[in-house]
Structure formats: structure tokens, C-alpha cells
Amino acid sequence: MADRSNDPALAGEYAMGLLEGAEKRVFEDRLTREPELRALYAAWVDDLTVLDPDGVQPPGALKDALDLHLFGPPETLWQKIRGYVVLGTAVAAMAMAGIFFWPASADYSATLMAQGLAMDAQVFADDRILQVSLDVSEAPDGKDYELWIIAANAAPVSLGVVADGSVKIPANIPLAGAVLAVTVEQLGGSPNGAPTTNPIVVAPLSAA
Amino acid sequence: MIARVALADRSAFNSLYSATSAKLFGVTLRILNDRAEAEEALQEAFVRIWNKAGSYNVNGLSPMTWLITVARNIAIDRKRKRKPDSSELSDTWADPSPGPEDAAITADDRSRLNVCLDKLPADHAMAVKRAYVEGATYAELAETYGVPLNTMRTWLRRSLIALRECLS
Numbered sequence: 001m002a003d004r005s006n007d008p009a010l011a012g013e014y015a016m017g018l019l020e021g022a023e024k025r026v027f028e029d030r031l032t033r034e035p036e037l038r039a040l041y042a043a044w045v046d047d048l049t050v051l052d053p054d055g056v057q058p059p060g061a062l063k064d065a066l067d068l069h070l071f072g073p074p075e076t077l078w079q080k081i082r083g084y085v086v087l088g089t090a091v092a093a094m095a096m097a098g099i100f101f102w103p104a105s106a107d108y109s110a111t112l113m114a115q116g117l118a119m120d121a122q123v124f125a126d127d128r129i130l131q132v133s134l135d136v137s138e139a140p141d142g143k144d145y146e147l148w149i150i151a152a153n154a155a156p157v158s159l160g161v162v163a164d165g166s167v168k169i170p171a172n173i174p175l176a177g178a179v180l181a182v183t184v185e186q187l188g189g190s191p192n193g194a195p196t197t198n199p200i201v202v203a204p205l206s207a208a
Numbered sequence: 209m210i211a212r213v214a215l216a217d218r219s220a221f222n223s224l225y226s227a228t229s230a231k232l233f234g235v236t237l238r239i240l241n242d243r244a245e246a247e248e249a250l251q252e253a254f255v256r257i258w259n260k261a262g263s264y265n266v267n268g269l270s271p272m273t274w275l276i277t278v279a280r281n282i283a284i285d286r287k288r289k290r291k292p293d294s295s296e297l298s299d300t301w302a303d304p305s306p307g308p309e310d311a312a313i314t315a316d317d318r319s320r321l322n323v324c325l326d327k328l329p330a331d332h333a334m335a336v337k338r339a340y341v342e343g344a345t346y347a348e349l350a351e352t353y354g355v356p357l358n359t360m361r362t363w364l365r366r367s368l369i370a371l372r373e374c375l376s
Contacts, residue, residue, distance in 0.1 A: 012368035016340045017284040045273045047375055050319040051340050052276060053238045055230030058250055063225060066251050070258055071218070 008040055015044035106131070108205040110180050115200070117145055119162065121180055123205060128169045130159060137162055139184060146185045148195060152177045161189045179204045210271050213261040221258060228272070229254070232279040239283035239343040249286055253279040284343040324374035332367045339364065 013019050014027050030037055106122035113119075118135040132147070139145050139162075148156035151173045159167045162182060169175070181199035183190070190196050212220035232253055237246040256278055269277060325333040331353060338344045338352070350360040 006365075008372040009365040009368040012372065013365065016336075017280065017343050018339055018346060018364070020288075020345070042269050042273075043375075045269055045277060047321045047371075048340050049273055049276060050321050051337055052231070053234045053341060055234045056237055057230045058233040058247060062247055062251060063229070066225075066254050069251065070255060 004036075007037060011037060011040035012044045015041055015048055106208050108175055109208050110203040110205050112180060112182055112201045112203050114182065116140070117162070117182060117201065119182075121147075121205075122208075123169065123175060125175055128171065128175075129166050130169050131166045132162065132164055134162065134164045142187060143184050144187050144189055145182050145200075146189045146195070148181045148183065148199070149173055150179050150181060156181060156195055158189065158193060161185075175205060176207070177204075210257075210261050210274075213258065224257070224275075225254060228275050231272075232275060235276055235279045236283040238341055239280065239287055241342075245286060246283070249283045250279065253282050256282065280343070287343050288345070320375055321371070324371050327374060328367050328370060332363050335360070335364055336367050336371070 010019070010027060014024065014031075019027055027037075031041060107125040108123035110121045111119070112121065116136065116138040119137070120133045120135075122131045122133075123129070124131070130149075137145060145162035147159040147162050147167075149159055149169060150156045154173070157170060157173060159169070159180075179202055181195075181202045183195040183197045183199050185196060210224070213224055229250065233246065233250050236249040236253065237243065240246045240249060253275075257275060260278075325336065328336070335344075335349050335353065339349060344352075346357055346360050346364070349364070350357040353360065355363070
């Protein structure tokens, strides 16, 4: 490789895609080690780009297919489907076993959806239990979602960091007319018991 | 923007796609001359861009030329892997009538490269353009111009050396 007089032509051939097989591999190997050769190659690529054809708009479906390939199905939908499959299987199993029962119905419910959050809340008034089922919960890095209940004309009361499961609603909060809200807080929730940011979503508790 | 794509930033990737997909599709379409294959090549190119954005500057290329190079290389690899199809070869390569390449040739006549290409013998200049724009191989070019493969290669290398001198 002492003779470098062919390098300008060789770099041009490589930039055009004309080198094949062993010649191509040898060139690529040299490219990783020889800055002068990289400069020759980069110069060709820059010069040749004026020959590139005009753009042609690809079909819109191509981006959808690309996203599906790279990122999988949209998460909410996927998790919903998975949820339905699990529920369906459980219902089928119960039906086969002949043990069919209805779960106690909630007295109030709310659905909260925002960027990175999709959850259902059900309230059982007798026990003052709020049951959260999360479909999506992707708080920004280093943050948590915090759930609040707000009675008419009252300050928000924390129900803790958003998580699947049940929380007890304090006895002094009237359920009728109350709303639920979610804020983005530091990890572990607001340090002072009050929201530090505006809610990303607010939803009234509707009577079931 | 490529730096943000390298950090797996999806919104940057979406912007990059909006900004460059038409250009890159033009490139793959021209080389493969088949819409379905060109779409597959474009998708493969963006998968590679998403996965390899972190290493884009290793060859010293500017962002846009790197993107074009990724798309070009994928399209050329796919073209090379096709089964040799003599009917397609004769359709695409032996047709001496002015093809769509002439549009590209006239697109930017004032560029340095085109000025330098004009100083080459016309068939040599055309061989350079076909090799680049359509991803033609030496074998295909030799067949088109009815010369032995080694002669074709000599032509082209001589043309490249002349171009490099003219461009420098």
C-alpha cells in the first residue's frame, strides 16, 4: 500500500459503490485507519451529492410501518389489548368452572388521560376506597405522578404517588362533586403535601 | 438533530424523517427502479439511522451526506443481491434513449462537479453519472457501452482522476 497515487480514484470508486468484494473490504479497513483516505472519500461524497436525484415523497404508511418496526405498537393500545386478553381468559376460566360472580360495582368512577398517563379510578363509597388501574404511567425521568382529590372549594388532598392498587380516601372529603387531578412531582411526591405544579389532567368523579 | 436521534429522541427522529425521507426515497427509488423495493430500502435506511446515529461522524461526512450514503449503500446492496435478470438488464441498461438521468444532469448545471464532468468525453461522463445515480456496476456499464470490463474500469478511473484534478 506504499503507492497512494491511485487513492483519489479508489476513494471515488468506493463513494460511487463500484468497489466490490475483497477490494471493498480492503478499502473499508484502510478507511478506519487512514485519515487522509477518509478526507478523500468525504470530498467525493460531498462533490457527488449534486448528482443525487430530486426527492420523492414516500407513502405515509411507510412511516407507520417504520414506527411499528422500531417502537412496537402504541403502548396504550397494546396494554389495553393485553388487558382484554387477560380479562377474557379469566372470565372464560371462571365460566368453565361454573363460578360466575359479579364484582361489587363502584359508586363513582373517573378516567384520567394525559401525555404519558392513562388510568381509571373507581371509588367504593362504603369503604371510601379508590381503586386505580393504570394502563400507562410514564412520568418524565426523575419525576413521579401524584394523584389528588379535590372537594368543592377545598384544597387538593394527596392520594399518593400514582400506582396500581387501592388507596383510602380521607373521611372528611365529600365524594359527590369531587374531582381527581394528577400533577408531575419530584420522586416520591410533593415534599410539602400540596401540588407544586399545575395538573396535567383533571377529571370529575362521576356517579356510576 | 442526528445527535438527538442518537440519544433515542423520538421527536428528533420524527423531525429528521419529515425533513429527509423524500430526498432519501428519491435516492433509493432511482437506484432500485422499483417502488416496493425502494420503500423497503428506505425503511431499512431509517432503521439503520435510528440504530447507528451515534456513529454517524466516523467517516467525516456531513449529516445530510451521511444520511444519503446510508440510503445509497442499502439500495446498492439490495440491487447487487438481486438475481441477475437479463430482461431487466437489457431494459434498464441497453436503452440508449435519453432516460430520467438527463433530468438529474440538467438539474444543477452550474455546480463544480457538472462543470468538470462537461470536460470529459460525453460517454465517460455519462458512465460516471450512471454509476453514481443508478448504482450501475462495472459489468453493467461495460455491457451498456459494449466494451470489456477492464476497459470500462480504466475509463472510469481515468475520469475520476481527471474530475478530482478539476475539482481541486
